[in-house]
Amino acid sequence: MLKRLLIILVVIASGSFAASVGDVSSVKTLKVERGLTEAGKSCIECHAKLTPGHVNDWKSSRHGHVGVSCIDCHSVKKDNPMAGQNCDGVKGTDIYVSVLVSPKTCERCHPNEVHEFQQSGHARAALQIRSKDSMQALMHKFEGRNHPDLKDSPNATGCMQCHGSIIELDKSGRPTAETWPNYGIGNVYPDGGVGNCKSCHSGHKFSIEEARKPAACASCHLGPDHPDIEIYNNSMHGHIFNAEGSTWKYDSAPDAWEPGDYRAPTCATCHMSGIGNLKTTHNVSRRLKWNIWAPISKTREGGYETAVKDFENGKITKGNPLAGHPEGSKAARGEMEQVCKSCHLATHTKNFFKMADKHVELYNTYATDAKKMIDELGKKGLMKKDKWADEAFKTWYHIWHHQGRRMRQGALMGGPDYAHWHGVFELQQDIRVLETIYNRRIKTGKIEE
Amino acid sequence: MSCNTEKKVKKSMWFVLLLIVIGGILGLLTSFGVAVGVHQTSGEKFCTMCHTMQPMADAYRADVHGGNNSKGLKAECTDCHLPHDGLAKYLFAKAQTGLHDIRVENFGDPKSIDWEAKRKHAKHFVYDSGCMSCHVNLREATTANPKSFIAHKEYFEKRTDKKCVECHKNVGHHILGDYINR
Numbered sequence: 023m024l025k026r027l028l029i030i031l032v033v034i035a036s037g038s039f040a041a042s043v044g045d046v047s048s049v050k051t052l053k054v055e056r057g058l059t060e061a062g063k064s065c066i067e068c069h070a071k072l073t074p075g076h077v078n079d080w081k082s083s084r085h086g087h088v089g090v091s092c093i094d095c096h097s098v099k100k101d102n103p104m105a106g107q108n109c110d111g112v113k114g115t116d117i118y119v120s121v122l123v124s125p126k127t128c129e130r131c132h133p134n135e136v137h138e139f140q141q142s143g144h145a146r147a148a149l150q151i152r153s154k155d156s157m158q159a160l161m162h163k164f165e166g167r168n169h170p171d172l173k174d175s176p177n178a179t180g181c182m183q184c185h186g187s188i189i190e191l192d193k194s195g196r197p198t199a200e201t202w203p204n205y206g207i208g209n210v211y212p213d214g215g216v217g218n219c220k221s222c223h224s225g226h227k228f229s230i231e232e233a234r235k236p237a238a239c240a241s242c243h244l245g246p247d248h249p250d251i252e253i254y255n256n257s258m259h260g261h262i263f264n265a266e267g268s269t270w271k272y273d274s275a276p277d278a279w280e281p282g283d284y285r286a287p288t289c290a291t292c293h294m295s296g297i298g299n300l301k302t303t304h305n306v307s308r309r310l311k312w313n314i315w316a317p318i319s320k321t322r323e324g325g326y327e328t329a330v331k332d333f334e335n336g337k338i339t340k341g342n343p344l345a346g347h348p349e350g351s352k353a354a355r356g357e358m359e360q361v362c363k364s365c366h367l368a369t370h371t372k373n374f375f376k377m378a379d380k381h382v383e384l385y386n387t388y389a390t391d392a393k394k395m396i397d398e399l400g401k402k403g404l405m406k407k408d409k410w411a412d413e414a415f416k417t418w419y420h421i422w423h424h425q426g427r428r429m430r431q432g433a434l435m436g437g438p439d440y441a442h443w444h445g446v447f448e449l450q451q452d453i454r455v456l457e458t459i460y461n462r463r464i465k466t467g468k469i470e471e
Numbered sequence: 472m473s474c475n476t477e478k479k480v481k482k483s484m485w486f487v488l489l490l491i492v493i494g495g496i497l498g499l500l501t502s503f504g505v506a507v508g509v510h511q512t513s514g515e516k517f518c519t520m521c522h523t524m525q526p527m528a529d530a531y532r533a534d535v536h537g538g539n540n541s542k543g544l545k546a547e548c549t550d551c552h553l554p555h556d557g558l559a560k561y562l563f564a565k566a567q568t569g570l571h572d573i574r575v576e577n578f579g580d581p582k583s584i585d586w587e588a589k590r591k592h593a594k595h596f597v598y599d600s601g602c603m604s605c606h607v608n609l610r611e612a613t614t615a616n617p618k619s620f621i622a623h624k625e626y627f628e629k630r631t632d633k634k635c636v637e638c639h640k641n642v643g644h645h646i647l648g649d650y651i652n653r
Contacts, residue, residue: 057616057617057618088617088618088621089617089618090618094618099640099641099646099648100646100648100649101641101646101647101648101649102648129633129638130622130638131621131622133625133626133631133633134625134630134631137631
């Protein structure tokens with residue numbers, strides 16, 4: 023009797039265990055009627071079982087609220103290069119779908135967001151690394167060792183995860199492993215769409231709250247060459263965010279997210295939001311006075327980004343590194359100062375930017391001197407053929423690409439540790455190293471072993 | 472005034488009146504002819520007289536706009552491919568595109584036309600004023616149909632310069648790519 027009871031107990035216990043484990047989603051069976059077509063409903067009902075993660079995200083999204091469902095974004099016409107019937111639910115029907123959703127789809131409802139995005143530097147992210155031979159060589163030749171089978175992994179696991187890729191399809195219409203999946207912001211889709219909304223508004227929730235938080239930018243804007251999240255955390259803005267940002271309001275309507283909803287700005291507040299009289303923009307380059315990633319900093323007088331237009335005309339280019347405000351850098355700074363105005367007095371803002379601008383100009387003096395030495399060594403044949411084995415080249419690379427960017431970005435975004443210790447301090451060390459190599463090579467007429 | 476001159480005036484008055492009546496009849500007949508002509512040259516039958524247009528017509532017949540719908544309603548070629556915001560503009564564009572097509576079909580090399588490339592700038596030969604002369608209720612779409620309301624809001628508020636066919640890419644010709652590439 024006891025044995026039988028014990029067995030029953032074990033059966034019940036294991037049954038309930040099995041029921042709770044594996045329940046990764048609260049959506050197991052989902053019946054939705056409101057505002058959906060028959061085909062639209064069947065996608066949701068089937069994927070609630072197959073990929074509950076997707077449906078769980080969607081049901082708490084704004085798309086879910088207004089009746090935009092799987093099929094509205096994933097269905098494509100049969101003659102679209104991405105069209106496939108790899109899903110059993112649509113096989114043999116006249117519905118064609120793609121796992122890829124291009125900005126050409128998003129812009130059907132969000133035309134201005136996509137348009138503004140394509141006027142920003144973000145839009146060139148993938149195209150520019152494809153256009154530069156030096157970047158291609160770095161990924162495939164130097165890092166990938168020209169290995170016949172393995173040379174694509176540095177790009178796929180690294181570069182393209184932030185920059186995006188020019189997505190290629192295999193014979194069955196599925197994206198290749200060398201080019202997808204990625205969350206890169208400058209993806210080029212086979213239908214010609216450029217950009218990736220999901221980089222900041224992750225799928226399948228596509229949340230405005232998420233994109234307003236620093237985390238949305240931090241997954242790419244970090245590390246030795248552009249430690250923007252570290253700079254933010256180092257700044258007083260980040261200090262306040264980290265202290266109490268979890269209690270702030272992030273879901274105010276676009277253009278209506280203002281101080282009061284938050285006590286300090288996030289990345290989105292300054293670079294995108296419609297704060298005060300400013301209009302919301304998806305052109306993150308618009309409010310920038312300087313280019314502070316190039317070897318020499320120049321003010322942004324180039325108008326809008328051009329990479330997408332070039333691509334539509336059949337050319338892959340590095341785009342327009344001086345893209346910014348259409349009326350130039352003065353207008354850009356003017357808009358940024360308007361952001362500051364909501365919380366700071368004019369003297370505070372003017373003084374801050376006066377010294378930050380000086381730090382950028384100070385950087386330029388380092389970079390100009392360093393570049394002069396590198397160019398002269400090159401002209402005199404005193405640089406190694408393999409530049410990545412050359413101490414002078416490596417020092418110059420770190421001067422502009424690592425410490426020099428930290429120095430400039432730290433200064434302009436109020437991150438003192440990056441403006442100083444990780445920035446200008448390292449630079450004064452590096453320039454001395456470079457000078458020593460330069461003097462030795464000029465004196466001996468030889469490259470040291 | 473003499474009786475003779477009075478007669479002459481009367482005669483010429485009658486003559487003027489006759490001229491007006493004849494002119495009016497001729498005018499009516501001409502405009503009737505033009506109207507019939509414009510109508511006759513608006514549809515698939517006329518347009519496929521140029522064989523180049525056959526794939527477009529085949530794709531059109533398979534489409535909702537080509538009659539493949541439960542009501543059998545059809546939009547004629549020119550309902551979409553001519554501007555509908557003024558009669559003069561309409562007739563001018565009709566004459567201009569018509570003459571162009573005749574020239575290319577007979578004296579050009581229609582086989583060398585890259586139709587896929589042309590599709591990319593469809594907004595230059597599919598007119599929003601055409602779409603809007605049938606889809607008049609779209610402007611009134613309310614939150615009862617949130618999808619059409621939200622999707623067209625920026626368009627009607629004139630906050631985007633996108634044209635209808637930039638979003639509705641295959642509209643009018645069902646899977647046109649399949650027919651062009653055959």
